[in-house]
Amino acid sequence: MSDIDTADPAIAPIKRPTRWHIAVFLAPAVLVYTAIMILPLIETLRLSLYNLVEGQTVFVGLSNFITLFSDPRLSASFWNALGNNLIFFVIHMAVQNPLGIALAAMLSIPKLRFATFYRTAIFVPTLLSFVIVGFIWKLILSPIWGIAPGMMDWVGLKWAFAPWLGKPDSALIAVSLISVWQYVGIPMMLIYAALLNIPEEVLEAAECDGITGWSQFWKIKLPLILPSIGIISILTFVGNFNAFDLIYTVQGALAGPDGSTDILGTLLYRTFFGFQNQMGDRSMGATIATVMFLIILAGVSLYLFVIQRRMRRYQF
Amino acid sequence: MTRMLKGLMLATTVLVPSALAGVANAADTALTIESWRNDDLSIWQEKLIPAFEAKNPGIKVTFAPMAPTEYNSAVNAKLEAGTAGDLITCRPFDLSLAMFEKGQLAPLSDLDGIKNFSDTAKSAWTTDDGKTTFCVPMASVIHGFIYNRKIFSDLKLEVPKTEDAFFALLDKIKADGNYTPLAMGTKDQWEAATMGYYNIGPNDWKGEEGRKALIAGTQKLTDADWVEPYKTLAKWKPYLGDGFEAQTYPDSQNLFTLGRAAIYPAGSWEIAPFKAQADFEMGAFPPPVKKAGDTCYISDHNDIGIGLNAKGKNPEAAKKFLAWVASPEFATLYANALPGFFSLNSTAVKMEDPLAQEFVSWRQNCKPTIRPSAAIVGRGKPNLDLEMWRVSANVINGTQTPEQAAEETQKGLDSWYKPAK
Numbered sequence: 127m128s129d130i131d132t133a134d135p136a137i138a139p140i141k142r143p144t145r146w147h148i149a150v151f152l153a154p155a156v157l158v159y160t161a162i163m164i165l166p167l168i169e170t171l172r173l174s175l176y177n178l179v180e181g182q183t184v185f186v187g188l189s190n191f192i193t194l195f196s197d198p199r200l201s202a203s204f205w206n207a208l209g210n211n212l213i214f215f216v217i218h219m220a221v222q223n224p225l226g227i228a229l230a231a232m233l234s235i236p237k238l239r240f241a242t243f244y245r246t247a248i249f250v251p252t253l254l255s256f257v258i259v260g261f262i263w264k265l266i267l268s269p270i271w272g273i274a275p276g277m278m279d280w281v282g283l284k285w286a287f288a289p290w291l292g293k294p295d296s297a298l299i300a301v302s303l304i305s306v307w308q309y310v311g312i313p314m315m316l317i318y319a320a321l322l323n324i325p326e327e328v329l330e331a332a333e334c335d336g337i338t339g340w341s342q343f344w345k346i347k348l349p350l351i352l353p354s355i356g357i358i359s360i361l362t363f364v365g366n367f368n369a370f371d372l373i374y375t376v377q378g379a380l381a382g383p384d385g386s387t388d389i390l391g392t393l394l395y396r397t398f399f400g401f402q403n404q405m406g407d408r409s410m411g412a413t414i415a416t417v418m419f420l421i422i423l424a425g426v427s428l429y430l431f432v433i434q435r436r437m438r439r440y441q442f
Numbered sequence: 443m444t445r446m447l448k449g450l451m452l453a454t455t456v457l458v459p460s461a462l463a464g465v466a467n468a469a470d471t472a473l474t475i476e477s478w479r480n481d482d483l484s485i486w487q488e489k490l491i492p493a494f495e496a497k498n499p500g501i502k503v504t505f506a507p508m509a510p511t512e513y514n515s516a517v518n519a520k521l522e523a524g525t526a527g528d529l530i531t532c533r534p535f536d537l538s539l540a541m542f543e544k545g546q547l548a549p550l551s552d553l554d555g556i557k558n559f560s561d562t563a564k565s566a567w568t569t570d571d572g573k574t575t576f577c578v579p580m581a582s583v584i585h586g587f588i589y590n591r592k593i594f595s596d597l598k599l600e601v602p603k604t605e606d607a608f609f610a611l612l613d614k615i616k617a618d619g620n621y622t623p624l625a626m627g628t629k630d631q632w633e634a635a636t637m638g639y640y641n642i643g644p645n646d647w648k649g650e651e652g653r654k655a656l657i658a659g660t661q662k663l664t665d666a667d668w669v670e671p672y673k674t675l676a677k678w679k680p681y682l683g684d685g686f687e688a689q690t691y692p693d694s695q696n697l698f699t700l701g702r703a704a705i706y707p708a709g710s711w712e713i714a715p716f717k718a719q720a721d722f723e724m725g726a727f728p729p730p731v732k733k734a735g736d737t738c739y740i741s742d743h744n745d746i747g748i749g750l751n752a753k754g755k756n757p758e759a760a761k762k763f764l765a766w767v768a769s770p771e772f773a774t775l776y777a778n779a780l781p782g783f784f785s786l787n788s789t790a791v792k793m794e795d796p797l798a799q800e801f802v803s804w805r806q807n808c809k810p811t812i813r814p815s816a817a818i819v820g821r822g823k824p825n826l827d828l829e830m831w832r833v834s835a836n837v838i839n840g841t842q843t844p845e846q847a848a849e850e851t852q853k854g855l856d857s858w859y860k861p862a863k
Binding site: 198199264267268269270271275288289290291292293294378379380382383384385399400401402403404405406407 | 510511512515516518519533540627629632683684685686687688689690815820823824825827828832835836839841842854857
């Protein structure tokens with residue numbers, strides 16, 4: 127058909143009216159998104175190339191980045207923050223996501239009683255404000271007023287209690303686990319939805335072939351929910367490298383003890399806005415923000431162009 | 443990026459109250475005081491501001507405090523954006539000086555009443571050449587130790603004069619086992635330096651003598667006099683409460699006011715809140731000296747002043763307010779409403795509070811000094827004050843030796859500070 131149409135130039139193509147409604151419907155989202163996301167982003171990237179020289183904002187090229195990576199103190203705190211951020215991310219990937227998958231798998235057992243209750247109870251912390259979560263856990267773990275030492279005493283584990291949030295070795299792990307506690311509901315819900323999407327026929331066919339229980343999970347369900355796990359991983363990655371709020375509420379902007387919980391977000395906050403007697407440095411803050419943006423961009427690109435393309439998808 | 447956005451949103455929510463206050467009293471001249479003293483909100487609202495408004499009809503004053511650690515960055519952002527209140531509470535020394543040099547604070551050398559203050563009082567808010575004063579001095583704070591008199595009399599303890607006596611006393615309280623000897627934690631870091639290092643240190647570096655030598659470059663933070671206080675701090679560790687590493691500043695305050703701790707390494711600003719909370723008698727003693735008979739030094743730090751926003755909307759009314767702050771009347775009101783913030787006014791102020799009187803009485807025998815990181819050496823990056831917070835906490839936690847701590851701070855200082863030769 128189309129061959130005939132284009133082959134005959136005498137027949138003019140039907141002139142369609144301009145579809146204004148598309149632009150009109152897109153406009154609100156585009157405008158709002160541009161105003162509150164794209165412009166600040168571009169402005170931040172621009173600011174990272176400028177600096178104050180004798181009170182004047184001047185274009186300085188990449189010199190902010192050179193300072194960030196060559197100044198012994200600044201680069202030390204940057205690498206410290208990046209290292210902590212990686213640990214923060216690894217703990218989420220190693221604890222939060224497997225836990226979320228396990229919870230979802232258990233919830234999808236048809237015979238489970240009170241499934242709705244568990245689902246809601248596990249998801250509720252995700253809806254809580256990070257301020258509430260931060261303060262609740264700070265209180266729970268407080269060696270003075272907290273219930274953690276008392277409860278551990280009941281089961282004879284008092285000796286194992288330590289002021290985890292105040293020790294350089296354990297503070298980062300403790301904060302990461304608080305964050306895991308708060309957000310484990312999200313992978314659980316996404317995986318749960320993916321599991322419910324698996325057609326009954328597939329599972330019945332598997333049962334006919336004698337694949338049940340654990341091996342059914344590993345051989346049938348897990349491959350089918352892999353795309354969801356990929357999405358969760360990338361969400362975790364972006365969330366973790368943007369994280370700030372929980373550390374700020376639990377450990378303060380200094381992210382102590384001795385910078386052991388300092389991640390890129392808190393470093394950015396202190397640099398950009400300043401803290402106590404240290405004045406904010408917007409250009410350097412924007413530089414750190416740009417580096418964070420590039421790290422996240424690199425991670426997301428890696429996922430989109432390398433991992434997601436190789437992932438096998440199944441059509442039912 | 444979303445983090446920055448959140449920050450901006452936060453900034454706007456901070457800005458809203460002051461903007462609202464401006465709208466609400468459109469008929470009157472509205473003045474807003476930017477401050478970090480949120481603990482003092484009720485005192486300003488109930489005592490100080492009504493006293494001023496009664497005398498100056500037509501001027502409405504709003505006290506708008508925010509979190510201390512965020513104050514300087516927030517108030518700077520507001521000043522740059524032109525949304526700051528007419529009156530700006532001034533941190534001492536380098537921070538306010540930087541604001542004045544940027545033209546954000548107006549010079550106040552010819553304000554009525556500024557002559558009520560001595561040069562020492564004004565030194566914290568005067569340019570390096572000593573010519574221009576840009577904030578009205580309000581108060582200084584003194585460091586020392588506040589103790590629970592009831593615990594002291596129950597255990598038959600005496601106020602220690604020397605460091606040995608101090609540690610013997612701590613041992614006794616610890617042996618008794620019912621109370622935490624020292625109420626301090628290291629989680630928030632600043633107490634370790636402010637109530638620890640700056641509190642006991644002047645006895646070692648000999649107050650002003652050492653501080654000035656540090657500025658002149660003839661002494662270094664790695665010298666024995668500056669390392670010694672870290673060594674003493676490291677010895678505090680066994681006397682702090684269980685899990686002090688995770689103990690916050692409010693935790694320490696509550697431990698003490700609930701009567702569960704015997705001694706609180708303090709600044710005099712704690713007097714008013716402690717009076718309100720504690721139901722026992724309190725006493726205070728200055729930092730113990732090394733040997734009996736040594737000259738004692740105390741940290742008597744010019745802490746708070748108030749200045750005029752150079753681009754404020756109501757400079758005339760604001761100046762009236764500042765002149766009132768400089769008056770002896772304000773000094774008496776303020777010093778009694780907030781015992782522990784000692785007036786810098788040259789006119790002698792009568793204070794009712796015995797604990798506050800105790801703190802002030804040390805001025806007679808001990809030589810006062812200010813916090814070493816406040817003036818001149820506090821101007822650069824890394825900020826010496828913040829560095830001292832961090833290493834002092836590390837020393838008490840035992841994660842750094844006193845020598846390492848001193849070396850680290852000196853290295854930070856060397857990276858930008860070149861003493862005038």
